[in-house]
Amino acid sequence: MRRPRLTDRLSPFQRFYLLAMAAFILGPFLPLIIQSLAFRWAWPDLLPSEWWLEQRERSIGPLAWDYVFSPYSRVLEATVNTVIIGAAATILCLAICLPAARVLARERFRGKSAVEFFLSLPLILPEAAIGITLLMVFIGLGLAGSYAGIIIAHLIPTIPYMVRTLTAVYQGLGTEFEEQAMVLGASRLQVFLRVTLPMLMPGVVAGALFTFLVSTNIFLLTFLLGQGRIITLPTLLFSKVSGGTIDASAAGITVIATLPGIVLLLLTERFIRQKAFDGY
């Protein structure tokens, strides 16, 4: 993919720029971690004057990380909810998008451009508009504040990405192998499970990881449609951050909310490298 070229080395400016961007992106995490471990960190100290561990023995009540790991913080509940909702949304999204992607990649039919237009709408319309209107409908349907409602809502922003990924893979696939399997007498189910699905696997993994990622990052739809009854990591974080100050326990919860993203980053980089995000 890469060809060696005359200009294939970084210029001094580029070297500086890469370092500066890395500092801009990662830098803020340092004070976040320090804050989560601080007991007293008054202005203008650059480092806390008293640390969490020093105070831990003396304090009666739970401090920072003790609080984060205690049931009172609801971190565990939020993490479990985030994973359940993300997994359910991913599986449903795959189930819905696989047949649709197949049709969109291989067939020409009347109304195809209308389908494609509808598929791009959730990316273009403001999330707040989608959330508020869905809330109105879900209240009417009795889905507001339920897991089902949130999972369905998470499908809307994830479907466009999933369909795109799977359509691209289907287009690159051709139909020869499936045809040969059919000639050899395989049933349609066998063809799908033994031939099509294995060939689709890179796209399925990429699409699933991306869908799970988007779902775990969604705040507004969960916040609106959960009606405060269902908390996920982003909505829990919102309740800690919305006051506009970050204390030690809020910093700890922010660190926790970063972890799923780091795990997914390691997974995506490992399994799909650059390919997964091509075309976004």
Next chain:
Amino acid sequence: MSSPIPPPNSAPRLFQPAQAAGRRPALGLALTLTPIAFVLVLLFGGAMLLAVLQSLGFAPWFGVNTFPSLTYFKALWASQFFWISVGLTLYYATASTMIALVLAIPLALALTKAFPGRGLYDYIYKLPLMIPYLVGIALAVLMLGNGGILSRLAAYVGLIDDPGQFPAILKTHYGWGIITVYVWKQTPFMTLAIYAVLLGVDRNTEEAAAVLGASPRAIFFRVTLPQILPGIVSSSLICFAFNMGAFEAPLILGGGFPDTLPVIAWRYFNDADYTLQLQGMAAVVSMGIISGVLLFAYLAAYRRYEMMIGRV
């Protein structure tokens, strides 16, 4: 009604099973698309339609039915604060998209080069892409607040000696906090999109231009930029649309009244006076219209440009 599209690079077929390549009956086709249509057309499309109807005065469940009337739009649009909100929403969305773009282009170009730590850098720059906006908001509060790290650093070097002297970055209508969060979160997304395009284009044209005596500046504006334009347009379109509808950053880091459109819509929707929900729907629909018109104009301008340079 359906006809097979020959897949690229496929050998001529001797045998064509009815199921594999598109002689599927219309009914089967419709059934395949039913689940996705249910979610997107019925649920999502239905919600959008209902929002438009409600903003036009159709809400029999509240005992309100003046459909069709523009009362709610008129009430909303008559307020000067609404237009300030529109201006603020557009300002945050545009400024952050443009800054992120300016940061992303050199980053994507640098990433095409080989350098030690290239693999690690992939992890570093993609991190913001993976985590919720609220993490970015928390980081902004820690870094940019009056008692934050920048303020402490300013005190350390002796610029200020009281947190109150630190210039307000958060909670102002200049929105530097909001813009910083969007830029931090979206620069990686744009970088990725532009980088993906860069991998696909023939970079030898840059060298050819250099050999022919073009300055680095001319090479960038005349060769590289037009090549990566599709990535720029698609990613800035998605980011701009997202920023128009973003809620949590303006709510937490914004300057308060007048709020951005999504926050206004949410406040109306949560008001104890439920008839204000119709006003809220008018705000939602206005937001959709403004965003839609701008994105459409942007795409149309881009299409014209593509036609002009003869790429389409």
